[in-house]
Amino acid sequence: MTTEEAKLILQSYRPGGGDDADPFFSEALKLLRSEPELRRWFEGVQNFDGLMRRAMASQSPPAGLREAILARKNAPPRTTQANSRHFLKVFLPLAAAVAIFAGILQFERSSEHQGFQGMTVASFTKQALEIKEQGRISLGTKSTDPVQLSRWLAERGAPSNFVLPPGLHGLPALGCQSYSLGGTKVSLICFTLGENRIAHLFVVDRKSLSDAPSDTTPTLHEENGLAFATWTSGGKSYVLTGDNLSKETIRRLI
Amino acid sequence: MENDWFQYVVDQFYADLYRFGLKLSRKPEDAADLVQQTFAVFAAKGDQLRDADKARQWLFTTLYRDYVAKYHKSKPLVSLDDEELDLKEPAVESSVHRDAERSELLHALDSLEDHHRIVLTLFYLNQHNYREIAEILGVPIGTVMSRLSRAKDLLRMKTEELARIEGIKIVPFPSDQQGKSSKNH
Numbered sequence: 490m491t492t493e494e495a496k497l498i499l500q501s502y503r504p505g506g507g508d509d510a511d512p513f514f515s516e517a518l519k520l521l522r523s524e525p526e527l528r529r530w531f532e533g534v535q536n537f538d539g540l541m542r543r544a545m546a547s548q549s550p551p552a553g554l555r556e557a558i559l560a561r562k563n564a565p566p567r568t569t570q571a572n573s574r575h576f577l578k579v580f581l582p583l584a585a586a587v588a589i590f591a592g593i594l595q596f597e598r599s600s601e602h603q604g605f606q607g608m609t610v611a612s613f614t615k616q617a618l619e620i621k622e623q624g625r626i627s628l629g630t631k632s633t634d635p636v637q638l639s640r641w642l643a644e645r646g647a648p649s650n651f652v653l654p655p656g657l658h659g660l661p662a663l664g665c666q667s668y669s670l671g672g673t674k675v676s677l678i679c680f681t682l683g684e685n686r687i688a689h690l691f692v693v694d695r696k697s698l699s700d701a702p703s704d705t706t707p708t709l710h711e712e713n714g715l716a717f718a719t720w721t722s723g724g725k726s727y728v729l730t731g732d733n734l735s736k737e738t739i740r741r742l743i
Numbered sequence: 744m745e746n747d748w749f750q751y752v753v754d755q756f757y758a759d760l761y762r763f764g765l766k767l768s769r770k771p772e773d774a775a776d777l778v779q780q781t782f783a784v785f786a787a788k789g790d791q792l793r794d795a796d797k798a799r800q801w802l803f804t805t806l807y808r809d810y811v812a813k814y815h816k817s818k819p820l821v822s823l824d825d826e827e828l829d830l831k832e833p834a835v836e837s838s839v840h841r842d843a844e845r846s847e848l849l850h851a852l853d854s855l856e857d858h859h860r861i862v863l864t865l866f867y868l869n870q871h872n873y874r875e876i877a878e879i880l881g882v883p884i885g886t887v888m889s890r891l892s893r894a895k896d897l898l899r900m901k902t903e904e905l906a907r908i909e910g911i912k913i914v915p916f917p918s919d920q921q922g923k924s925s926k927n928h
Contacts, residue, residue, distance in 0.1 A: 497888060497889070497892055500888070500891050500892040500895055501866075501873040501888050501891050503866065503872065507872070508872055511872065534895070537899065538895075540848060541848055541852070541867045541898070542867050543845065544848040545849070545864070545867045548762050548765060548849070549758070550757060550758050550762075550775075550778075551761075551771060554757065554761060554778065555753060557775075557779060558757055558779055558782045559749075559750060561779060561782070561783055561786075562744075562746070562749055562783075562786045723772075
């Protein structure tokens with residue numbers, strides 16, 4: 490075996506000695522004893538491999554992933570990419586949030602709320618803002634546990650697999666609520682920014698809207714003094730508004 | 744499937760599966776999806792896998808295939824014919840920054856092309872030997888070996904490049920003189 494052949498083989502030798510018993514490496518390892526230069530090279534490779542191994546190990550799974558896997562044990566496997574979006578997504582970003590909660594809102598189907606067959610981005614936005622403006626927001630559960638929040642939404646068939654915008658990461662959550670608008674579920678999660686400032690994030694499945702684009706960046710709006718943002722991403726459409734939130738504050742949240 | 748066995752397998756492998764999924768997709772949410780879907784299939788079909796090593800191999804293979812099917816339909820990640828790559832011969836005084844931040848090392852790894860990044864990820868997860876990596880990726884053992892060798896060269900160069908850009912002090916690292924000899928494996 491030449492030195493170059495030994496190097497090729499030893500590049501596949503795992504740091505930590507996991508391959509000590511594999512005869513495939515024995516001749517190359519034996520060569521290390523007689524070739525100091527090869528040994529120095531191998532020590533360098535092992536050092537570098539050790540650094541990389543530790544770097545890899547430093548990447549921790551998101552909080553709640555294990556629990557989500559265990560909770561889903563008895564659920565049937567999902568078959569499409571869109572369907573595979575799991576409720577975990579809601580509590581990946583929520584994991585850093587501290588939750589406080591209050592209330593219940595039941596938004597009954599009524600004549601003023603048309604079926605989602607004809608619902609558009611504009612009508613979804615309008616109804617979400619109406620819920621806020623008319624003071625109909627209350628929260629269905631109280632929990633500091635993001636897993637529990639996700640389960641609560643998922644149990645009610647409400648969207649639970651959405652991604653929070655960067656500015657909401659780490660904000661203390663107040664809670665969540667599910668709405669039934671024309672038979673389609675809408676989720677709401679509220680976050681506190683302190684000083685009576687509360688952010689309300691409404692989420693609906695994009696497929697429930699007749700005209701939702703595939704993906705859009707958040708757009709800021711202001712109507713009648715109420716600031717809000719809308720966007721569609723990852724199969725969900727969002728409306729973000731709030732109590733006592735300026736347009737600039739909304740901008741920082743999205 | 745018994746809950747105890749399922750939970751044991753989850754506890755043993757979900758973290759490394761997530762890391763693998765993260766390096767494949769580069770997106771945390773996609774990685775989490777891949778892991779959940781893999782375990783959902785395992786819960787439904789993995790009854791016959793009563794050995795932890797077999798379960799591990801099955802899980803990584805399933806996640807990889809799921810990723811290719813979902814996210815990489817139009818472009819096979821790993822061909823049977825190893826591609827030619829015009830690697831620069833590593834400098835004799837090649838060096839790498841031993842104190843480089845882990846994030847920089849991972850950034851360098853992320854910057855590699857798929858076929859190099861994936862084989863290195865499996866290698867550095869330290870769960871699999873070269874034979875098992877070949878099985879997971881569905882390529883010959885020789886391809887894994889040559890890819891590992893080349894990928895390490897590239898990673899070291901990327902790391903050195905980052906070290907220069909960031910102005911980090913670098914320390915000598917033994918050069919690998921066999922880059923050319925591995926090209927045809």
